[in-house]
Amino acid sequence: MKEIRFFYVPEAGKVQELPTEEATHALRVLRMRTGDEMYLMDGQGVFYHAEVGMTTNKKCFYHIRETLPQEKTWRGRIHLAIAPTKMMDRIEWMVEKATEVGVDEISFLNCKFSERQQIRIDRIEKIVVSAMKQSRKAWKPVVNEMTDFTSFINTSRQGTKFIAHCYQEFKRDDLFRELQQLDVDEDVTVLVGPEGDFSADEVKLALTRGYRSISLGNSRLRTETAGLMAVTMAQITKRKE
Amino acid sequence: MKEIRFFYVPEAGKVQELPTEEATHALRVLRMRTGDEMYLMDGQGVFYHAEVGMTTNKKCFYHIRETLPQEKTWRGRIHLAIAPTKMMDRIEWMVEKATEVGVDEISFLNCKFSERQQIRIDRIEKIVVSAMKQSRKAWKPVVNEMTDFTSFINTSRQGTKFIAHCYQEFKRDDLFRELQQLDVDEDVTVLVGPEGDFSADEVKLALTRGYRSISLGNSRLRTETAGLMAVTMAQITKRKE
Structure with missing residues (x-):
């Protein structure tokens, strides 16, 4: 049985050619030839059954055989906003796993106790695309540039917003129980702090917002782990049968 | 504020000396001295508040000030039996994360389509101990040597047993819903297959068992990711308030 190959082609329905990296992969690594079957994903809810058309040394054109609109497998939008960890590999695996499990948007927060103020969004994008292809997600999670905590929470957002933290002095409800009580179509945003947690002032500010x-x-x-746990809890309460 | 240091000392209540590796860490890395406070975890449900006693170049003795029996934070035992992945780092992070989230026992299965037939249990043990200390778990998860699939499922086990797989031809129930319907004190075992899944014969055999x-x-x-998802689902349904 020939393995089915998936390629990420934004605007796949409008262009007729694989993007450079995907073309290289198709031609050099997988050695695909004219007439070979392939699947394209546009990252916006549509898969395409296609076949390889003309190829050159570096270019791979395709013909679409069939347009296959996908249905979302969960309800509402799941947005995780997290302070990146000091060790980049830890946040990278979280991004991979959150994409596999199912998330709509990932933001990175620069907080008072953040141990990392910069993040290479191009690397994160690559991991997201690779995990999206591997787990056959029809929608590509949106990845946002690093934002200051204050500016993030001052931006108005649809749906219900949560901040996860470890301070005993602020009453904390259990995220899973809260999620179960929401309307299943409700959008959710969950904030997860850095290794040293949010500052108490940051938590207070978030409560006022x-x-x-x-x-x-x-x-x-x-x-x-907290980031992935938040996404998993949201996914369990929002997934369709 | 001085950080609280945790050390793993099996039988901490019976011996009066840190194991070699922990002693090296305490003396060389943390530069602890006679009179310094420390916490010991025996991996069997008890923490000890202790202080450094006599030290030599390589040895670190301690006095116990207080015995602190811990309460388990979830009900029933959670046992994950999983085929290790081809890439060792993937199964290693799973072990770390499962320990953080909360698991009682981890077994490794050698299946028909397994891409890895051997696993270094000493490395896995180290990761488990490190994650147990980091996440302050009072019980060390039991880690078992690699076992053949058939011999694993022929061993009788307490509680409810599940096999996760991707075959459409066998009716599959949702693990989370099944877990919710169990008595919360029930022990659970979940089997997760290799990259190429269990074989259909393995699934059939498991059903007869x-x-x-x-x-x-x-x-x-x-x-x-499937392994961690299974542990997380069990944890969400079995954790205490």
């Missing part, structure tokens, strides 16, 4: 104070359970989780 | 056929949802998950 309508963020709900939550806990992810009684386990002491690393930042990247 | 009382394993229930389950799915982890409608996402296409990598082996290591």
